[in-house]
Amino acid sequence: MTRFADLTSPAVAEVRADDRIPVLLLPVGAIEPHGPHAPLSTDPIISAGMCDRAAARLADDPEVRVLILPPLPYGVTRYGAAFPGAVGVSEDTLHAIVVDVCLSLAQQGFPRVVIVNNHFEPEHVSTLLRAVATLDSPSVRYLNLLRRHTAARLTDEFRSGSCHAGRYETSLVLADHPDLVDTAAMRDLPPLIVDMPAAMRDGRTDFPTMGMDQAYCGSPAEATAAEGLSTFDTLTELLIDVIRDLAKQD
Numbered sequence: 001m002t003r004f005a006d007l008t009s010p011a012v013a014e015v016r017a018d019d020r021i022p023v024l025l026l027p028v029g030a031i032e033p034h035g036p037h038a039p040l041s042t043d044p045i046i047s048a049g050m051c052d053r054a055a056a057r058l059a060d061d062p063e064v065r066v067l068i069l070p071p072l073p074y075g076v077t078r079y080g081a082a083f084p085g086a087v088g089v090s091e092d093t094l095h096a097i098v099v100d101v102c103l104s105l106a107q108q109g110f111p112r113v114v115i116v117n118n119h120f121e122p123e124h125v126s127t128l129l130r131a132v133a134t135l136d137s138p139s140v141r142y143l144n145l146l147r148r149h150t151a152a153r154l155t156d157e158f159r160s161g162s163c164h165a166g167r168y169e170t171s172l173v174l175a176d177h178p179d180l181v182d183t184a185a186m187r188d189l190p191p192l193i194v195d196m197p198a199a200m201r202d203g204r205t206d207f208p209t210m211g212m213d214q215a216y217c218g219s220p221a222e223a224t225a226a227e228g229l230s231t232f233d234t235l236t237e238l239l240i241d242v243i244r245d246l247a248k249q250d
Contacts, residue, residue, distance in 0.1 A: 002055035004067040016109045020065040021247045023112045024105060025051040025239075026098070027068065028128065030075035030119035033083035033207075034165035035216030037186040039177070040085045042169050044073040046118040046235075049176045053236040054243060064247040069105075069113075072097065076124035079206050083215045091127045098131040102140050111139040112246050116239060120146060122200060138249055143242050145235075153234050155227070157218050161197045164207075166218015168231065175228030191219040 001007060004024060007015070015022050027050075029043030039045070048071055055066040077088040102113050117128055125146070132142050145151060151159050157168045173181055194217035199210045207215050 002052075002059065002066060002068055003070075005070050007067075012108075015065060015067070018065060020061070020063060021112065022065045022067060022110055023114065023243050023246055024110055025054065025066065025068045025243075026101065026113055026115050027051050027071040028075060028098075028115055028117040028119065029071070029073055030077040030121070030124065031073055031085065031087040032077040032080040032119075033085050033215035034169065035185075035189065035220060036214055037182045037189065037216075037220055038165045038170050038173055039180040040087075041073065041180075042165065042173055043075070043117075043119040044071055045177055045180075046169065046172045047071065047116045049172065049232055050118075050235045050239050051116055053232060054239045057236065057240060058243065064243060066243060069101070072101075075117075075119045075121070076127055077119065077121055078123070079121055079210075080215055082206055082208055091123060091130075094124070094127045095131045095134070098128065099134050102131075102135050102137075106137070106139070111137065112249065113140050114239065114242050114246060115140070115142045117142070118145070139246065141242050141246055143239055145238070150238060153238065155231060160193075160218075161195050162193050162217045164194075164196065164212065164218065165216035166192075166220050167222045167227070168218065170220045170223035171225065171228035172231055173228070174223055174225040175232055178225060181223075186220050186223065189214070189216065189220045191221070192217045 027047035034042040051068045058066045074089045080086040157163045
């Protein structure tokens with residue numbers, strides 16, 4: 001069993017007393033529009049998929065015990081607010097819940113936590129990094145997929161910055177939840193190249209002013225489940241590297 005909340009209280013005590021070092025994963029995302037074809041839950045789906053795969057691969061590991069915390073699906077999301085379905089929380093709310101959850105876990109004897117996030121709105125990411133800084137513990141890590149050396153292992157579209165609900169994200173959803181993708185709508189979408197990081201630097205703070213009038217950019221029509229599975233393999237390897245490094249912490 002890999003889901004923390006599915007354990008009984010005595011089972012949690014057994015995990016705490018086990019020789020294997022427990023590392024807990026906190027999947028994070030946001031509920032926001034992902035084009036006319038992909039679900040609002042795209043970001044949480046990707047985070048959950050990474051966590052599930054990492055826990056499965058390490059299920060029989062003799063040194064580490066991986067448990068997945070209940071996901072945190074709500075994040076700071078304002079760029080898609082012009083479209084139906086964007087449900088956001090404030091920076092202070094996100095910061096408080098991440099800090100409080102990690103402190104509560106540490107008090108229970110579970111200090112090692114990896115925050116697994118796939119929503120990259122700048123204010124959201126900076127809030128998660130601020131939460132880690134507030135905790136000021138080497139046992140709490142944020143897997144930062146935007147770092148250059150990490151992004152270099154991901155797809156061309158991801159590295160281009162034109163990847164909201166495009167080929168990269170849609171492929172990942174197709175890999176795990178194909179029933180949630182409107183493939184007919186997906187195939188009709190033309191490529192839309194938007195350098196989102198550059199647009200953000202220019203002060204554009206919503207999808208319409210970036211030219212994303214359907215809340216997507218990239219090439220969703222090119223998405224495939226096969227690419228999603230391949231990308232999940234890479235994302236899972238990145239996460240496992242963090243888990244193993246964290247397990248070595250005194």
